[in-house]
Amino acid sequence: MKINGNEIRPGNVIEHNGSLWAAVKTAHVKPGKGGAFAQVELKNLLDGTKLNERFRASETVERVRLEQKDYQFLYAEGEMLVFMDSESYEQLELQKDFVGERAAFLQDGMVVTVELYEERPIGVSLPDQVTLAIVEADPVVKGQTAASSYKPAIMENGVRVMVPPFIEAGERIIVDTNEITYVRRAD
Incomplete structure (x- = not known):
């Protein structure tokens, strides 16, 4: 779905420079000279790098919709965390680093939301x-x-x-x- 550059909000996922980026912070700037723009701090969902980018209102970007699925946490095995799809019972293994320091809060049977892009895990949301x-x-x-x-x-x-x-x-x-x-x- 195409959106204008000034419509990017924190949490939006966009396709930019051939990769997937999540908007972390946005600031709308109206300089005294020239057109207004949105200053957007982006985080790459694939490798974690950050980027500051300016988007003018006239520019369009592709907003990506991520598929969200519920998975149940089963167990940790070494550096891997094992989850099970609540509907198909397929298992998904993710690196502990992928979840980060919040992996310590995983409990047996806990339901988490995994965000997927083209069947590839992009993020994990734990209960608040x-x-x-x-x-x-x-x-x-x-x-x-x-x-x-x-x-x-x-x-x-x-x-x-x-x-x-x-x-x-x-x-x-x-x-x-x-x-x-x-x-x-x-x-």
Whole structure:
């Protein structure tokens, strides 16, 4: 689908210079002299490189629609993560690096959304929040009454997160998988 250069929004996937790019940031610039343009920060979906590009309103770019499929996480095997298509039961193996540091939040049976372009995986979206147990939390320091006195804690997946002082080892908390931050205590 063709769109004008000034219609590119963050999150859009476009075909540019023979590759697939995701728009990370966009800024619309109206210089005193000359025509307006969109300054777009792009990230290559195939190799991860970044590019800053200017698109004029008169230019058109090809917006790509990615197919989104739900996959269930089965298990990790060495550096590979194994997922299963929820409909066809076909298995998909992805490198841990492909998912990145958020791979630590994968749990058995968790449903993730895999974005595909021409049957090739481009991205993986985890649920925004997961529930994990705290295995180690620093003791509360007496006299720390400042409102923002968070303390470090280590969750069952080995990831360190800052939690409020009342959270102790053994408790279950809800964590934001995008920001890797404490959200609230789990019920």
